[in-house]
Amino acid sequence: xxxxxxxxxxxxxxxxxxxxxxxxxxxxxxxxxxxxxxxxxxxxxxxxxxxxxxxxxxxxxxxxxxxxxxxxxxxxxxxxxxxxxxxxxxxxxxxxxxxxxxxxxxxxxxxxxxxxxxxxxxxxxxxxxxxxxxxxxxxxxxxxxxxxxxxxxxxxxxxxxxxxxxxxxx
Amino acid sequence: xxxxxxxxxxxxxxxxxxxxxxxxxxxxxxxxxxxxxxxxxxxxxxxxxxxxxxxxxxxxxxxxxxxxxxxxxxxxxxxxxxxxxxxxxxxxxxxxxxxxxxxxxxxxxxxxxxxxxxxxxxxxxxxxxxxxxxxxxxxxxxxxxxxxxxxxxxxxxxxxxxxxxxxxxxxxxxxxxxxxxxxxxxxxxxxxxxxxxxxxxxxxxxxxxxxxxxxxxxxxxxxxxxxxxxxxxxxxxxxxxxxxxxxxxxxxxxxxxxxxxxxxxxxxxxxxxxxxxxxxxxxxxxxxxxxxxxxxxxxxxxxxxxxxxxxxxxxxxxxxxxxxxxxxxxxxxxxxxxxxxxxxxxxxxxxxxxxxxxxxxxxxxxxxxxxxxxxxxxxxxxxxxxxxxxxxxxxxxxxxxxxxxxxxxxxxxxxxxxxxxxxxxxxxxxxxx
Numbered sequence: 001x002x003x004x005x006x007x008x009x010x011x012x013x014x015x016x017x018x019x020x021x022x023x024x025x026x027x028x029x030x031x032x033x034x035x036x037x038x039x040x041x042x043x044x045x046x047x048x049x050x051x052x053x054x055x056x057x058x059x060x061x062x063x064x065x066x067x068x069x070x071x072x073x074x075x076x077x078x079x080x081x082x083x084x085x086x087x088x089x090x091x092x093x094x095x096x097x098x099x100x101x102x103x104x105x106x107x108x109x110x111x112x113x114x115x116x117x118x119x120x121x122x123x124x125x126x127x128x129x130x131x132x133x134x135x136x137x138x139x140x141x142x143x144x145x146x147x148x149x150x151x152x153x154x155x156x157x158x159x160x161x162x163x164x165x166x167x168x169x170x
Numbered sequence: 171x172x173x174x175x176x177x178x179x180x181x182x183x184x185x186x187x188x189x190x191x192x193x194x195x196x197x198x199x200x201x202x203x204x205x206x207x208x209x210x211x212x213x214x215x216x217x218x219x220x221x222x223x224x225x226x227x228x229x230x231x232x233x234x235x236x237x238x239x240x241x242x243x244x245x246x247x248x249x250x251x252x253x254x255x256x257x258x259x260x261x262x263x264x265x266x267x268x269x270x271x272x273x274x275x276x277x278x279x280x281x282x283x284x285x286x287x288x289x290x291x292x293x294x295x296x297x298x299x300x301x302x303x304x305x306x307x308x309x310x311x312x313x314x315x316x317x318x319x320x321x322x323x324x325x326x327x328x329x330x331x332x333x334x335x336x337x338x339x340x341x342x343x344x345x346x347x348x349x350x351x352x353x354x355x356x357x358x359x360x361x362x363x364x365x366x367x368x369x370x371x372x373x374x375x376x377x378x379x380x381x382x383x384x385x386x387x388x389x390x391x392x393x394x395x396x397x398x399x400x401x402x403x404x405x406x407x408x409x410x411x412x413x414x415x416x417x418x419x420x421x422x423x424x425x426x427x428x429x430x431x432x433x434x435x436x437x438x439x440x441x442x443x444x445x446x447x448x449x450x451x452x453x454x455x456x457x458x459x460x461x462x463x464x465x466x467x468x469x470x471x472x473x474x475x476x477x478x479x480x481x482x483x484x485x486x487x488x489x490x491x492x493x494x495x496x497x498x499x500x501x502x503x504x505x506x507x508x509x510x511x512x513x514x515x516x517x518x519x520x521x522x523x524x525x526x527x528x529x530x531x532x533x534x535x536x537x538x539x540x541x542x543x544x545x546x547x548x549x550x551x552x553x554x555x556x557x558x559x560x561x562x563x564x565x566x567x568x569x570x571x572x573x574x575x576x577x578x579x580x581x582x583x584x585x586x587x588x589x590x591x592x593x594x595x596x597x598x599x600x601x602x603x
Contacts, residue, residue, distance in 0.1 A: 050534065052358055052359070052360065052361075052532070053358060056358075059525070060521035060524060060525065061357060061521065061524065062357050062358035062509075062524065063357060063358035063359055063360050063507075063509050063524060063527065063528065063532065064528050064532065065360075065528070065532050065533060065534045066528065066532070066534050067525060067528050068529075072529060075396050075529075075536065076529075076536065078390075079387045079388060079536055082386065082387035084383075084386040084387050085387035085540065086384070086387070086540045086543040086544065086547075087539040087540050087542065087543040089543075160361070161361065162361035162362060162363040162504050162533075163361065163362055163363065163533035163534075164362065164363055164364060164365075164533070164542065165362065165364070165533060165534075165538070165539040165542040165543060166533050166534040166539070167534070167539055
């Protein structure tokens with residue numbers, strides 16, 4: 001699978017490093033709380049999905065932790081910028097690490113690629129530190145010499161656990 | 171608080187204030203587990219979660235782990251999830267299906283009505299081995315109203331009808347919105363936890379006072395919240411944008427109490443008639459087809475915003491869901507939120523409701539997260555020994571009878587509903603179980 005993908009990528013002139021660079025950039029925007037810039041990484045039809053059960057099939061038929069289209073993302077970010085967002089007083093500090101990257105699908109005709117990776121996010125806020133970890137899948141669409149996110153799906157290993165308030169995207 | 175004498179309990183609740191110990195005292199929490207959660211009618215689950223014989227879910231009533239299971243005869247049983255042999259929790263998943271419930275430890279297995287079915291190596295059982303006495307314990311009383319299953323862990327006390335009767339109309343209000351007259355709680359659940367007492371969440375569900383400030387970050391510059399219902403173009407007006415004050419429509423909202431700690435708030439601020447989307451319009455058409463145009467119009471006139479069935483269950487009529495508040499410790503609470511599917515409504519309408527609930531009540535939502543912050547900060551502040559009382563006096567003496575609903579009415583920005591909850595709390599707490 002990985003080998004086949006690499007061959008395809010070589011054919012299209014894209015290598016793994018381009019995807020890796022993009023995911024690192026995305027994680028960095030989140031860690032720097034540049035949420036508007038982060039939102040701009042998404043295509044107009046892009047969605048951000050964090051399911052609430054493992055292997056969840058649909059964001060419509062079941063509850064999710066997050067399922068934002070661009071409009072909801074905008075509302076979420078406006079709230080994150082609001083001076084009276086109590087759950088971000090003080091704000092969260094996060095550190096993401098993204099690795100184990102595999103290009104899972106390529107569709108040259110559409111210029112779309114699915115990239116799977118593993119992430120860890122450490123969050124610190126108000127004297128408490130906690131850990132989020134899981135797999136993520138980015139469906140990316142070629143956009144000039146970079147990409148736009150068609151969907152970012154984050155599968156937390158504890159997605160069906162009970163969470164204390166989560167204010168920032170993972 | 172060492173012995174829970176009625177006189178001690180009574181000193182904790184005054185007409186317009188409660189002592190901070192009701193939120194912070196571990197001994198009082200133990201007493202609540204015994205005197206409230208050990209005997210009140212508690213919501214267990216919904217019949218749609220156990221459709222077929224052998225279907226089960228597991229949950230907790232107070233700290234008692236239970237299994238709600240559909241038996242062969244179609245009845246729903248509420249069994250204690252504790253093996254009658256050596257005490258292990260028998261069912262360890264949140265939902266599933268089984269012909270028999272089998273303990274992992276020594277393999278004792280139980281029928282879906284709790285009766286002991288088989289015991290491995292039965293020749294080891296002595297002459298006095300009483301199979302009939304060794305079933306899974308059952309909740310002594312179970313009551314079902316339109317699919318909502320409640321149980322009491324006490325064999326005596328107010329009847330199910332006495333307890334739930336005054337709130338049946340609120341359940342009807344929701345169930346009648348389904349064109350097929352039934353609900354399905356089959357769209358997963360949201361789970362959140364916080365370091366605070368369970369009553370902080372219970373008090374919050376009917377609190378309209380906190381919204382303009384507590385949820386300020388969800389209100390745009392025009393003073394309007396984001397749309398919270400499928401088909402709404404915008405949400406409710408919460409703040410008068412120019413004056414930055416709570417909107418008059420918000421101040422006029424009403425709340426109601428009907429005894430037993432129950433209550434609800436009316437839904438007076440949402441622009442009805444402005445609600446439209448292909449899915450919602452189709453839903454209106456289907457509903458009118460099923461129940462007639464007149465009844466459909468009645469059902470669609472928003473009346474109830476949020477209902478509380480004391481002590482720990484709420485039904486929200488705006489972004490529809492069932493909420494169950496689970497005390498874990500005096501300063502730790504889990505809340506489960508179940509999206510509701512209106513059976514017979516267009517799939518797209520139900521999808522819309524499920525999606526909107528993510529942004530209002532998931533652990534990562536726009537609304538619930540600020541409430542959680544308030545609960546956590548309340549628990550921290552209430553540690554202070556320099557100030558012992560919590561003020562719940564807004565609107566004290568301003569309550570009035572509401573003949574239409576046979577309830578007591580007040581402004582939703584008052585604290586009448588919280589006082590009603592503490593009246594019920596004292597009622598449970600001052601009597602030994």
